[in-house]
Amino acid sequence: MMEISGLDTSLEPTSAAFAAMLDAVGHGVVAVDRQWRLSFVNAWMERVLGRSRQELLGHELWAEFPTLRTSSFGAAYLRAMRDGVEVVHEGFVPISNAWFESRASPCATGLILFIKDVTERRRAAQELKDREERLRESETLFRKLADSAPVMLWMTDARVSCVWHNRRWYDFTGQTEAEALGLGWLDAIHPEDRAKVGGVLQASIARWVPYPVEYRLRTRDGQYRWTLAYASPRVGESGEFLGYIGSVIDIHERKRGEERLAFVSEASRILSESLDYEDTLARATQLAVPVLGDWCMVDLLQEGGGIKRVKVSWADPALEPLARETVRFPPQVSGHPSHLPSRVLLEARALLVEDADDAYKQRAAYSPEHLAHMRAIGFQSVMSVPMVARGRTLGVITFLAIAPGRRFTQADLETAEDLARRAALAVDNGRLYHEAQQAVRVREEFLQVASHELKTPLTPLSLKLQLLARTAESLPRERFPRLSSDLDMMRQQVQRLSSLMDELLDVSRINAGRFSMTLEVVDLSALVRDAAARFEPEVLRLGGRLMVDVPEPLVGVWDRQRLEQVMTNLLSNAQKYGGGRPVRARVWREGHLACIAVRDEGIGIAPEALSRIFEKFERAVSERHYGGLGLGLYITRQIVEALGGTICVESAPNQGSTFTVKLPLTPPPVSPERKEGPWAPAHPLPGSEGACYGRLR
Known part of the structure; x- marks a missing residue:
């Protein structure tokens, strides 16, 4: 007994009730006898075949469907009838453009054929198969793409x-x-x-x-x-x-590039911070380890022709004993054909050995001890770069790669060259600075000695001239008509020379930090009037006028002698450059400040000279036409700033000049150790072309 679609195939579809039941099923049912005559066709088959059962019943199956006998379905039916076995077959029927499953089941009278449309199932199965195939192909493609x-x-x-x-x-x-x-x-x-x-x-x-x-x-x-x-x-x-x-x-190269840029930037900052080049080199090499290498050595050529190893930096603390020992093995000035730092010093070009194996170490060593030292360090890559400034080789920087697997590249060498260029500039600038400082010290020492030595004979010479002047007064003028005027001129020149020596001595005191102040109560109005009175005869002699506008009185705490020096310098400049035109001196008060202004109507000062006339040995005009050392305004500025004040100048060519000094009535304490240094500029007067120095405190 076999159940198919819930039907008992042992039953014959002869009764009307059973036939009606078969008409209701969702697939085809056909019965044939042993002579292949159609004995039953259900309604589903009628629709599929497009023929009624009345046309088909009693007719031979092969006669009604001639091509069926030679088809795969026909072969299955013949086998089922012949062998008495159930045969299931599935195939495509072109005329119906559909897939069918046929089950031929033997019965007592012949065969019962169960036929089912499996097109949708086959399509779904094919789609699943196609999808799986596409998935396999996609996975294969993905793996190929992923692997490549x-x-x-x-x-x-x-x-x-x-x-x-x-x-x-x-x-x-x-x-x-x-x-x-x-x-x-x-x-x-x-x-x-x-x-x-x-x-x-x-x-x-x-x-x-x-x-x-x-x-x-x-x-x-x-x-x-x-x-x-x-x-x-x-x-x-x-x-x-x-x-x-x-x-x-x-991203290793990008990361290394970023590290190199950051390193070079920071190294540049360090190298530019100080002119003590050995200290800055030491800090820069410490920064280079381990960014640029695991070991860094800096060797500088000395003036006598020798080499000094100024710094060794290393990453691994265990290498410290070897680092101390490495000073015994500096580069050889005469050069060594395989020792990289020695070659770099000789050839003045960067060199790199990517694989510094033992064979390289044997070639590079210039003694058995040197070879043992290099082997103990255990580096596997080395690069050396020259420090060159202004066409002169100053030294060499050498980097070693010690960490396992680390090898220097061309990019590392380029970064090292960049560092060496900057380091060479720092060394060169530092040496030039120290040379300049030494030259300044020699000059200052000379000026100090020369000032003292020159001033020493001026005192007795001045006394002798005074004595001669008194003697000349008792002599007949008609016999010596020019004697008095000649003596006056000689006394003026001695006084001028003495003033120049005083200026040089003041500069020496300023540089040595011995520019002290003696503070006392001073009437500024009286001081300015007295100074103007001393200059008035000379101004009148040159055809000019000296006008003074001062209050009564203006008292503060200052150094009287130094303030007199300030007024002398300002009035002297006004008289010298005023061209015989009027000179005005004015004193007034602004709150807690005492103010002095000296104005002339002379040649004026070019704008480009305004910022430098208060510096040492600086002048706004040629010394061939106007005498002096260019120290008066520099000393004036130092005095004013030491008293906590400011000095400003407003000027333009051929329009005269105005020098303005502003002093607090009570200046801040002045250290006897005060040394010359950078001065903060004060605010210039609104709308003026000028320069100011100092800071009111």
């Missing part, structure tokens, strides 16, 4: 256990698939970076968010290179978290 990608790709499950890497990962890290899958991929990350990576992973998993993270990844040869990993979460159709898929790219 220039970046490392990977995928994890929800527990961040890696389930797949592309070929690039294995080629880069040297891991096998067994080593990399699961959590084994973490072993390839630098030990110092694993905690950071783990923290990023945990934070990202908790929120199912993408993440980037930079870390160092071990290569198959044991080196570590900087990489950037970026991952995106995988989410299932139901919204469940499936894990991450991501990529890893090699």
Whole structure:
């Protein structure tokens, strides 16, 4: 007994009730006798064949459907009838453009054929097969693309256990698939970076968010290179978290480039901070380790032709004993054919040995002790760069690569050359500065000695001239008509020379920090009137006028002698450059300030000279036409600033000049150790072309 579609095939479809039941089923039922005559056709088959059962019943199956006998369906029916077995066959019927499944079941009278349209099932199966084939092709293509990608790709499950890497990962890290899958991929990350990576992973998993993270990844040869990993979460159709898929790219050169730029920038800052070049070189080399190398040595050529190793920096503290010993092995000035620093000094060009193996060390050593020293350091790469400034080789900087797998590249050499250029400039500037300082010290010492030596004979000479002047008064004028005027001229020249010596002595005191102040109560109005009275005869002699506008009185605490010196310098300049025109001196008060202004209507000062006339030995005009050392205004500025005041000048060519001094009535304490230094500029007067120095305190 066999159940097919709920029907008992042992029953014959002869009764009307049974026939009606077969008409209701959703597939075809056909019965034939042993002579292949059709004895039953249900309604479903009528619709499929397009013929009624009345036309078919009693007719031979092969006669009604001639092509059926030679078809695969016919063969199945013949076999079922002949062998008495059930035969199931499935095939495509072109005339119906459909797939059918036929089940031929023997019965007592012949065969019952159950026919079912399986087109949709076959189509679904084919679509599934096609989809699976496309999926296989897509997966194959994806793997090919992934394996040929220039970046490392990977995928994890929800527990961040890696389930797949592309070929690039294995080629880069040297891991096998067994080593990399699961959590084994973490072993390839630098030990110092694993905690950071783990923290990023945990934070990202908790929120199912993408993440980037930079870390160092071990290569198959044991080196570590900087990489950037970026991952995106995988989410299932139901919204469940499936894990991450991501990529890893090699950013080592970019990272090293950034480090090199940052290093060069910081080294430049350090090298420009001080003119003590040995100290700045030491700081710069410490910065270079380990960014540029694991070991750095700086050797400078000395004036006598020798070499001084000024600094050795190293990354590994265990190398300190070797670092102390390395001073015994400086480069050889005469050159050595294979010793890199010696060659660089001789040839003045940068050199790099990427693979400094033992054979190189044997060639480079200039003694057995030197060879043993190099072997003990254990470097595997070396580069040396010359320090050249103004066409002259000043020294050499040498870098060693000691860390496992580290090798110097051309980019490293270029960075080292950049550092050496900047270091050479710092050394050259430092040496020039020290030479200039020495020259200034020699000059100042000379000026101080010369001033004292020259001033010493002036005192008795001045006394002798005074004595001669008194004697001349008793002599007949008609016999010596020019004697008095000649003596006056001689006394003036001695006084002028004495003033010049005083200026030089003041400069020496300022430079030595011995420019002291003796403070007392001073009536500024009276002081200015007295100074003007001393200058008035000379101004009148030149055809000018000296006008004074002062209040009664204006009292403050200052150094009387130094204030007299200020007024003398200002009035002297006004008389000298005034061209015989009027000179005005004015005194007034502004709150807690006492103010002095001296104005002339002479040649004026060019704008480009305004900012420098208060400096040492600076002049606004040629010394061929106007005498002096160019120290008066410099000393005036020092006095004013020592008293806590400011001095300003407003001028234009051929429009005269106005010098304005403003002093606090009570100046700040003045240290006897006060030394010359940079002075903060005060604010110039509004709308003027001028310069101011000092700071009111």
